[in-house]
Amino acid sequence: MNNLKKLILIFIYVSLATWALPNFAFAKIMDSREIEIRAKEEKNNPRSLFPVRAWVDKHVVCVSFIEVAKVATVIVTNTKNGEVTTNIYSSPEIVSVLLSDGMYKIEIRYGSKSFVGNFEIE
Numbered sequence: 049m050n051n052l053k054k055l056i057l058i059f060i061y062v063s064l065a066t067w068a069l070p071n072f073a074f075a076k077i078m079d080s081r082e083i084e085i086r087a088k089e090e091k092n093n094p095r096s097l098f099p100v101r102a103w104v105d106k107h108v109v110c111v112s113f114i115e116v117a118k119v120a121t122v123i124v125t126n127t128k129n130g131e132v133t134t135n136i137y138s139s140p141e142i143v144s145v146l147l148s149d150g151m152y153k154i155e156i157r158y159g160s161k162s163f164v165g166n167f168e169i170e
């Protein structure tokens with residue numbers, strides 16, 4: 049009976065080590081940062097979930113569309129030198145824009161919806 053208990057304990061330890069420890073030992077270092085997006089025209093009823101999500105991954109800005117958009121416009125403006133990058137996409141799901149270091153404002157438009165956010169690339 050004692051041998052059976054030892055075998056069960058060993059099995060439990062090995063199982064935990066197999067599935068739990070790799071998550072702690074090999075945690076991925078995230079280089080991306082979420083951009084806080086808000087509706088361009090603030091209304092009295094704030095939304096907690098927006099149909100778009102934007103994030104910075106090193107020098108690339110990515111925008112994910114949760115709602116299907118037939119045509120979307122992504123405008124990124126460098127707030128220091130005024131340089132504007134405008135991209136128009138047809139039926140986008142995820143789009144990306146390569147940028148250099150600086151402070152930026154992003155505007156995402158599709159249909160009658162418009163969202164803005166500010167971010168920095170270092």
